[in-house]
Amino acid sequence: MTEKKRTTIILFSGDYDKAMAAYIIANGAAAYDHEVTIFHTFWGLNALRKEEQVRVQKGFLEKMFAKMMPRGADKLGLSRMHFAGIGPKLIKQVMKKHNAMPLPQLIDMAKEQGVKLVACQMTVDLLGLKQEELIDGIEFAGVAAYLADASEGNVNLFI
């Protein structure tokens, strides 16, 4: 009776390159039969937003945040060499050339492999996001759920 290995990643960052790293590690770990959780918090929630605008009731501050934050995985910027949006285009071009999977596909793959995608309920509320604005198939939970998963495994990263 061998115990299942476990990998948990807190995705705090809303950068395309960091989210890519998170999802590549997650997909790798799932392929090696780890139980994997990605816990999205703060700007990392932007990777889970639907691309299309969803009509929801919001207060003024929440509308402002919603407007200023990128809508979905494909819209994220780079952590460096962003150059007003040219950087992300370059990276995506290079990735295509090398047959590397773009972020939205990495997320689909993670879901297919059974990676547990969690949105941090507290920061969802703080940033004024509504469940309907986030992609399907994700869970909502808090720090207690994160700790329960993390303390069972030893590959625990904050990205």
Added chain:
Amino acid sequence: MTEKKRTTIILFSGDYDKAMAAYIIANGAAAYDHEVTIFHTFWGLNALRKEEQVRVQKGFLEKMFAKMMPRGADKLGLSRMHFAGIGPKLIKQVMKKHNAMPLPQLIDMAKEQGVKLVACQMTVDLLGLKQEELIDGIEFAGVAAYLADASEGNVNLFI
């Protein structure tokens, strides 16, 4: 005889949102009875600075650093959407609305819960900070102490 679970966080970042994430995880882990250490290094030391100016002898470089770095948890900026200081105000307003604890209170709570707050001695010296400039109730230690704690637990994060 069950062993105590352990969580250690290296807080390298001096961003308000990242420090908040660090302290929320630390407080959560302490509530679930983990032994918790936050090891503050580089810009993460700014969260431990006293708000008031403290008269100490410093060289020129040290004075410059002291001047350019934010004094205390309440003064930290955001990792993104800082917008010349408007971002932090917005976040704090939103947090108030949702009854989320601001960072200085999260730090107080961590101390009350027995979270061990450590300042990295090497970077304290590098940045020219003096013990009197940092809040009370913290320890000063180095990488050896960090490793001793971290290698006993499995939730080890670098933020």
Added chain:
Amino acid sequence: MTEKKRTTIILFSGDYDKAMAAYIIANGAAAYDHEVTIFHTFWGLNALRKEEQVRVQKGFLEKMFAKMMPRGADKLGLSRMHFAGIGPKLIKQVMKKHNAMPLPQLIDMAKEQGVKLVACQMTVDLLGLKQEELIDGIEFAGVAAYLADASEGNVNLFI
């Protein structure tokens, strides 16, 4: 028969201060007899570039990346207070004053202590880097090798 402790660090960041933190932890862990791996990916690869220009065949995009990215550990910028390059100079001056080891020496020390330095093959390819452009004595591997190391230890950091 005690098992060897293990520390693995993913160095994603190309910032001088973060790379310093990574190498200080790695050297500390090696001194305490951990098996240590630093897995360099994305901008973290810049710490492994040779300082001198190496003649290699590259496509247009790869040439652009190569040009825009810092060549070697000594050329990295700071994660904050970069101030158009003044920040790194200040930090290095302060480090000299305190007899702290600069990054290139920390890397040499890591190699001497047997820290395994790995370059992520996928991002080496993405950024158009060639093996000849990177320093000697490093390995090339992927996420599978990282996970194999990380899941055996419990100090696993993403920097």
